[in-house]
Amino acid sequence: MEKGDLVICRCEEVTKEEIEEAIEDGAQTIKGVKIRTRAGMGLCQGRSCHQLVRKILVEKTGQKPNELLPPTFRPPVRVLNLENLARERE
Amino acid sequence: MSMPEKAEAVVIGGGVSGTSIAYYLSKEGMDVTLVERGDIASGTSGGCEGNVMAQDHEPGFDSNMTVESNKLYQELMRELGDDFQYHQPGSIFLIESEEEWDFMQSRVEKQKAAGLPVRMIGGDELREREPNLASNLLGAVESTFTASVHPMYLALALVRGAKKAGARIRTFTEVRQIKLDSRHKIRSVITSEGEIRTSTVVNAAGAWAPNIGKMVGLDIPIVPRRGQLAVTEKVAPIASRKMSEARYIAAKFHPELATNAGTDIRKYGVAFTLEPRTDGNILIGSSREFVGYNTGTSYPVISAIIKRAIRFLPVLKDVHMIRTYAGLRPYTPDHLSIIPRVDGIDDFYIAAGHEGDGIGLAPLTGKLIAQLITHVPTLIPVERLRFSRFAMEERKIRENQHLSD
Numbered sequence: 001m002e003k004g005d006l007v008i009c010r011c012e013e014v015t016k017e018e019i020e021e022a023i024e025d026g027a028q029t030i031k032g033v034k035i036r037t038r039a040g041m042g043l044c045q046g047r048s049c050h051q052l053v054r055k056i057l058v059e060k061t062g063q064k065p066n067e068l069l070p071p072t073f074r075p076p077v078r079v080l081n082l083e084n085l086a087r088e089r090e
Numbered sequence: 091m092s093m094p095e096k097a098e099a100v101v102i103g104g105g106v107s108g109t110s111i112a113y114y115l116s117k118e119g120m121d122v123t124l125v126e127r128g129d130i131a132s133g134t135s136g137g138c139e140g141n142v143m144a145q146d147h148e149p150g151f152d153s154n155m156t157v158e159s160n161k162l163y164q165e166l167m168r169e170l171g172d173d174f175q176y177h178q179p180g181s182i183f184l185i186e187s188e189e190e191w192d193f194m195q196s197r198v199e200k201q202k203a204a205g206l207p208v209r210m211i212g213g214d215e216l217r218e219r220e221p222n223l224a225s226n227l228l229g230a231v232e233s234t235f236t237a238s239v240h241p242m243y244l245a246l247a248l249v250r251g252a253k254k255a256g257a258r259i260r261t262f263t264e265v266r267q268i269k270l271d272s273r274h275k276i277r278s279v280i281t282s283e284g285e286i287r288t289s290t291v292v293n294a295a296g297a298w299a300p301n302i303g304k305m306v307g308l309d310i311p312i313v314p315r316r317g318q319l320a321v322t323e324k325v326a327p328i329a330s331r332k333m334s335e336a337r338y339i340a341a342k343f344h345p346e347l348a349t350n351a352g353t354d355i356r357k358y359g360v361a362f363t364l365e366p367r368t369d370g371n372i373l374i375g376s377s378r379e380f381v382g383y384n385t386g387t388s389y390p391v392i393s394a395i396i397k398r399a400i401r402f403l404p405v406l407k408d409v410h411m412i413r414t415y416a417g418l419r420p421y422t423p424d425h426l427s428i429i430p431r432v433d434g435i436d437d438f439y440i441a442a443g444h445e446g447d448g449i450g451l452a453p454l455t456g457k458l459i460a461q462l463i464t465h466v467p468t469l470i471p472v473e474r475l476r477f478s479r480f481a482m483e484e485r486k487i488r489e490n491q492h493l494s495d
Contacts, residue, residue: 032129035136035242043323043412074414075387083407086397
């Protein structure tokens, strides 16, 4: 497998190489990687890839895993049909 | 940071305004350090939409600022080389009632006089152009001017451009103190990572600009105004351009016109806006709330936003939401930003207070500040943007804040 082919964020199809480039561009946090590459911006909102991004950040920047704050999780917890959201709550 | 660092100018804030200022200043040959508490675009520039819009400005001076800024966007696309998703799909403001039609028509006359490419279109033409819209809309105001950018990519592209021109970018570096000498001249900026000697400071901290202002004894009347947004999954195009409802204008400029409307607009400032993103997601807004520095999202507001969106675009009911987010718009009482030098403190500049127009105006903000600092005639007259305009208005501001609490 070519280095550039290793996909880390499957929803947005972001490769390991792109994440490493983002770190070279100044990203020091999971959110920093996210805004530069879209890793974690897709359907699953980073539930799959955040841990992998964290691992790459730790390797590349020398930060400790417990120093890397998780990015902000926002509602909804699961994807939500808009019609349900617009319904009056009893 | 080697201590103490020296810079001809220190720019505080790594959003689209601060990065634009750093870019234009360093391009003029100034030795610039940008200081940002978090990462680039981690505040309002990472919690907004990507509008370059003149249609929702007061026609004249206000709308002309966006027109000038848009010209700079054309230059930036060539200069920066990075793609920040600039495109110009145009926009429409949707009209539901005869009252709105009359209100919008009188605005359109003024907008045309100000040179904006706007026109009224009737219901039939509207549905022909945007077939997914609700069938009972009266019409719309169409503008071919409105453009869209990716704010985070824009800020990152400006940072790369500024770095190439020699600027130093200090992210995760917090400003703690601004040292003045006995004659109110700036001596240095003290940060969490060390001291930077400089004689010129630009406060581009947006909604947080008042905190920086306090460091030099200024009371900057910017108030954070929260806007909540919803992000949908990627879908085939539902709308070909930016959409808003006419009520959005009322929510922004004339809350008194909305007194007969429901709780959602009175309490949360909810008005339908929609922005189809290049990546296929749709951003749905909007709301305006004064809730301090709270950047959370809330069920009642998001639910009210979605209800409003389905009213205009019924097909949205089958689309899924993947995320909500919010950003703090730097609100000023007269909806205009603060640009020129501050009297009384030598070489302290404020470049903040754009509320919802910071993205659209970012190139102009950077250009104007660079022109002021390098003593070049400015692209547009900046007298109306001066800080001292608030001294007279101070009492009014307090009352406004009180009302919105």
